[in-house]
Amino acid sequence: MLNRRSDKLELLRIAEAVALEKSIDKELIIDSMETGIAKAAKSKFGQDNEIKVLIDRESGDIGIFRKLIVVEKPENTNTEINLQDAIILNEANKDKKIGDEILQPLPSFDFGRIAAQTAKQVISFNVREAERERQYNDFIDKKDSILSGIVKRLEFGNVIVDLGRTEAIIQKNEMIPRENIKAGDRVKAYCYDVKREARGQQIFLSRAHPKFMEKLFVQEVPEIYDGLIEIKSSARDPGSRAKICVKAVDTSLDPVGACVGMRGSRVQAVVNELQGEKIDIVNWSEDPAIVVSNALSPAEVQRVNVDSVAKKLDVILTEENLSKAIGRRGQNVRLATKLLNYEINIMTDAEDSERRQSEFKEKTENFVKNLELDETLGQLLVAEGFSSISDIKDSSPENLMKIEGIEEDTAKALIERAKEFYQKDQEDITQRIKDLGLQDDLINHKGLTPGMLVTLGEQKILKLEDFADLASDELTGGYDVVKGERIKIQGYLEDFALSKTEADELIMSARSIIYKD
Structure with a gap:
């Protein structure tokens, strides 16, 4: 193997040089060499043996040993030895006990081509892993900051950026559209993630992220x-x-x-x-x-x-x-919606007035028809803020009596009628859900009311999988601009005052159930 002292010291010099170049611990390089040589030795002495290699950190001497466990009756002579044989092997083993480990020296050997290649692969792999771990530790603290580097190359629309001791990637979808970046350009980008990856880049940058703009303002505005x-x-x-x-x-x-x-x-x-x-x-x-x-x-x-x-x-x-x-x-x-995290409905004064009148009329008709009221009383209830029969059902006589013209008997009668209608309505809805053929996974999905389920069933959305395939706009409705014209899009659950955030949560929770591993 390595018999000359100069060769042994060269081994240590190589370890030191690699450690310096890769900015990783020299001890880790030597550990990798020991692992590589041990793997090569296995091909020489047999794969059934447990081989341990020790490299002297001062002289570079390499010791190759077979690891053996002391047992009473050895069953596998490649990994076990009894105490008597252990003492014969080395007088120093007389203090060993059952279960202890001893090292049996093996002769030095010359690497064959395959053994040498095996050792080289193990060392290279371990060095690469250590380098990636060092990169991760160096940059994990730089997440959520702006990094600057030189564009090294372009790969399938992605930009590889040289940050000095490592590389980062700006993926195609994280670039500013129509931006012309070439190899050799210096670029700034926002570091939105640092991951432990087995292959490829571990540092992910973005020039399209909103945080990139925010961090640029932090740099440019001292007050921020x-x-x-x-x-x-x-x-x-x-x-x-x-x-x-x-x-x-x-x-x-x-x-x-x-x-x-x-x-x-x-x-x-x-x-x-x-x-x-x-x-x-x-x-x-x-x-x-x-x-x-x-x-x-x-x-x-x-x-x-x-x-x-x-x-x-x-x-x-x-x-x-x-x-x-x-x-x-x-x-x-669209940008204002993201900025406020509110759903924004843009409408003209005429559209708002028409919508209010339509809502007022619908609510009044609901009370008149289902609670058998005259139109004036129905309008009065709506004007006082009662939007649904459920609102009346959950109200108290005292609360209703605050409305001018409603006496105690009328208030109690209204609440009783509301409760009766609600009970019958719930029974009708339950039967309707059954008749429509909705599946249990959709019926039991948290957040969907019986009324919503009926509406979905009428649109032939019968399974949780069907629901998971929807977009939030299909539930809540909204406006779109087609060829310069503003078009109203009716949502399946628009009548239930479902917000876009609530719709997103309902759909995402359905997807997590459907597509879970």
Whole structure:
């Protein structure tokens, strides 16, 4: 094997050089050499043997041993030895007990081509794994920050970035659309993830992530860096338009002005890095109505109806401001929706009035028909905020008696009728669900009411799998822009006041059940 002292010391020098080059511990390199040599020795002495190799850290001497366990009656002579034979092997083993391990020296040998190749592969693999572990540990703390590097190469639309001691990847879908990046360019990107991966890059960068824009503002605006201004949220359509919502912690500051900078210098620096992306800076407020009015600029908003529970905003404006609020291909309202995390319905004053009248009429007709009331009393209940028969069922006589013209007997009769109707309605719904043929997995899905189930069944959505394949817009409805025209899309469960967030949760929980491993 390695018989000359110069060869032995060369082994240690190689370990030191590799450790220095790869920035990993020299001890780990030597451990890998021991493992590699042990694997090669197995091919020489037999695969049934347990081989241990020890490299002297000072001299480079290599010791090859067979590991044996002391037992009373050995059954496998390759791995076991009795105490008598162990003492014959080495006088020092006389203090060993049953179950102890001893090392039997094996003769040195010359590596054959295959054995040498085996050792080399093991060493290379272990060094590679150690290098990847070092990379992971070096960069895990850099997650959620901007990194800068040189573009090394392009692979199938992905960009490989040299960060110095390692490489990172900007995947195709994390690039700014139509951005022209070439090998040799210096790029900045947001580090959104660092993973332990067996192969390929472990550091994942993005230039399309909203956080990339936020971090650029942190770099350009000292007040954000110092914590005097806080970024509340952001949304991007990469390469086209973005919105960022800012709040002044120090109330003497103008957060929008600080982010814009003198003659727009600060925001322009961010725009240039984002390849000309137009950025709207929105002043934050506790009132979502104020924020949405700011976020939909340049459209002038007349009023906003806020439903904080369902996280819905009805934005009412004039006909001439409608297209400005929606934006090209719905971009403006889409970004505002992401910014606020509210569902935003844009409508004209006429549409809002028509919707209110329609809702008022429907609720009144529901009371008149099902509770056998006259129209005036039905309208009075709706005007006082009673939206459904369930609201009346759950009310108290005292609460109903606050409405002018309703006496105690009338109040009690209303509640009794509401309870009777509700009971019968639930029985009818249960029978209807059965007749429609809905499957138990959909019926038992948490969050779906009996009324929702009937509506889904009428649309031939009978299984949980059918439900999981839906998009949230198919449930809640909304508006779309087709060839410049704003088109209303009716949702299956629109009449149940389901928010987009609730619809997303229902669908995602169904998918997790259907597609679980």
